[in-house]
Amino acid sequence: TERLSRRSPFSQLVYTNNNSYVIHHGDLRKIHKAASWGQAWKLERMMKKTTMDLNIRDAKKRSALHWACANGHAEVVTLLVDRKCQLDVLDGKNRTPLMKALQCQREACENILIDSGADPNIVDVYGNTALHYAVYTKNLSVVAKLLSCGADVEEKNKAGHTPLLLAIGKRSEQTVGFLLTKNANANAVDKFKCIHQQLLEYTQKLSKNSQNSNPEGTSEGTPDEAAPLAERTPDMAESLVERTPDE
Template sequence: MKKSFGFRSKNGVSPFGSSINPVRDSGHGINFQPGYRIRDKDLRKIHEAAIVGNVAKVQHVLLFGKNGLNDREKMNRTALHLACANGHSVVVTLLLERKCLLNLCDDENRTALMKAIECQEEECATLLLEHGANPNVMDVCENTALQYAVFCQNISLTAKLPFCDANTEAMNKDDLTPLLLVICERRGQIVEVLVKKKANINAVDKMKRTALMLAVKYESTNVVRLLLQQGADIFSQDVFGWTAEEYAVISGFNIFHQLISEYKERRSKSSPDNSNPVDESSEEDSSRR
């Protein structure tokens, strides 16, 4: 149940107000543009063939040296970029067999791997990873392949990328790690995958907000539960001095405050610092007798 508390921040501003929101209401540092805008006049022969998945023509162009394997068109896209964006795995396989460069970037500093993930072409993405594509290259917004995978809600690639040395703590220009990004985007299932991959649940964004604070802000009850089960820090403060518990109070959702209060109480009871000093003194006296 939601209840209004009329709570304001220590600086007279609610932490849920737009004035302290460090990221845009949508996107969170992801410039999401699946696919590519194509102008035929900007393309070379190899690019034209790659876009439509014409393997024979790609082979012909390479055989007669009309274009090179890694030639770029006007927007710095290679045949590999274009084949991946359009899901032509057979062309991708051919290019990989010919030892094309895997990590070249287009004008947005996106690799072919990023485009494959963004366009939900998982087979192409998997081929690239199997051939050693670098998952930690950053685009112009400083997102890596893992940020693309979580943003696109691709559970299998999110689980696979850490095994390919993807950095689970890479921060984009909004200081959002993949875990923080996915919480902002309300992708609960992906949060579970990242937590299982040992993502840092106490990472903070530009405003020093933890995953728990963001889960409260974006009203993700299951994520709040999960983070508390994993031992999330409830005492950390954002740039305005707010804790997760204060976020819970001001959210107006009783369930968040209840969950954090119960967690706090359990921790207090289990802490060694809370043992009764009188009892300890009595035990010590008894041992001396």
């Protein structure tokens, strides 16, 4: 349809079946191949033989750290970080290794980079920060960790979405509730304010009900109210990422 053909900059990120890098061996140097295959022993041997530039890029601007993160090789990530590689080197889409680890859901690699001081506020070509990636994959523990390390909770990507708006679009109740406790701006809404407001009210109602004395944790009438909301929001919520910012 015309709407699907005019996806937002953010939808170009999220509508992909495989977020891992595609290996074209002609593009890669030995260091990139070893990192992509998780060959920490080989990297160590290479480092002993000669002075290596750990930050050298392949033909598409990806570093060894990018490759290790995309493929979830935590041992290689640890080795490269210990040898003082650059943490925030950018690939061809301005993604840091931290962003790539988050996009590919490599939690061990994510934690190593965050603990080592990777910058959470670098913006990729779509306007996304590491926090956007964590929110999109519904990784609440990493969302919390990024915020504790100074991630900007109000950064908007090129589709106009703050992490809170993205969480709402993903219907991620836990993340929405958590971001609200971290003072995310509930008024930072676009033209779909009605939908956002419904979802916020629904999340807040769930939070209140969890503190209710009712053994089932719900107040009278809540299930009937929640069901129509859940039934009527998917198509409209999906349009949050399918429409371009100027629509």
